[in-house]
Amino acid sequence: MKPGVASIFSPTLAARFDVLVEKYPVKRSALIPMLLYAQDEAGYLSEAVIAEIARRLSLTELEVRNVASYYSMLRFKPAGRYNIQVCTNICCMLKGAYDVLDRFREELHIDPNGTTPDGLFSLEEVECIGACCWGPAIQVNYDFHDEIKPDHVPGIVGGYRGKAQAEGKK
Numbered sequence: 001m002k003p004g005v006a007s008i009f010s011p012t013l014a015a016r017f018d019v020l021v022e023k024y025p026v027k028r029s030a031l032i033p034m035l036l037y038a039q040d041e042a043g044y045l046s047e048a049v050i051a052e053i054a055r056r057l058s059l060t061e062l063e064v065r066n067v068a069s070y071y072s073m074l075r076f077k078p079a080g081r082y083n084i085q086v087c088t089n090i091c092c093m094l095k096g097a098y099d100v101l102d103r104f105r106e107e108l109h110i111d112p113n114g115t116t117p118d119g120l121f122s123l124e125e126v127e128c129i130g131a132c133c134w135g136p137a138i139q140v141n142y143d144f145h146d147e148i149k150p151d152h153v154p155g156i157v158g159g160y161r162g163k164a165q166a167e168g169k170k
């Protein structure tokens with residue numbers, strides 16, 4: 001970015017973006033990695049995040065938004081620390097994805113697009129996440145879980161709860 005223009009990102013991430021943009025012959029090729037890194041740091045793609053990325057890549061905000069909206073792992077509003085995405089597209093649906101989704105609703109006491117009051121979990125119903133042969137499939141942040149049955153749900157939730165507690169104690 002131009003010297004003197006303030007970044008909303010941490011100095012480390014801003015420096016990383018400066019390098020990334022120079023790495024590709026066509027600047028916009030850096031868009032997806034930048035969106036992922038930005039989301040990891042900011043939690044979601046806010047207006048300010050989209051505006052800065054657009055500026056850095058000489059794109060319009062609409063162009064950034066159009067690309068970002070195609071990817072289910074990118075989000076435009078805050079999510080829980082662990083964002084649980086349950087695929088209910090055709091292959092997963094035929095193998096019981098809605099039973100899995102319902103079990104997550106019961107376990108977390110939230111509906112899709114909701115976040116638990118402690119901010120630990122959010123739940124989303126999403127389109128295909130590319131694991132159709134192993135459905136029902138879910139994604140928790142960057143972790144894939146496949147062939148999920150409703151009975152697996154308490155263990156998955158408990159695993160992430162334990163992980164959060166362990167990380168909190170470090």
Ligand code: FES
Pocket residue numbers: 087088089090091092093127128129130131132133135137
């Ligand atoms: S249909 Fe669920 S992963 Fe493709």
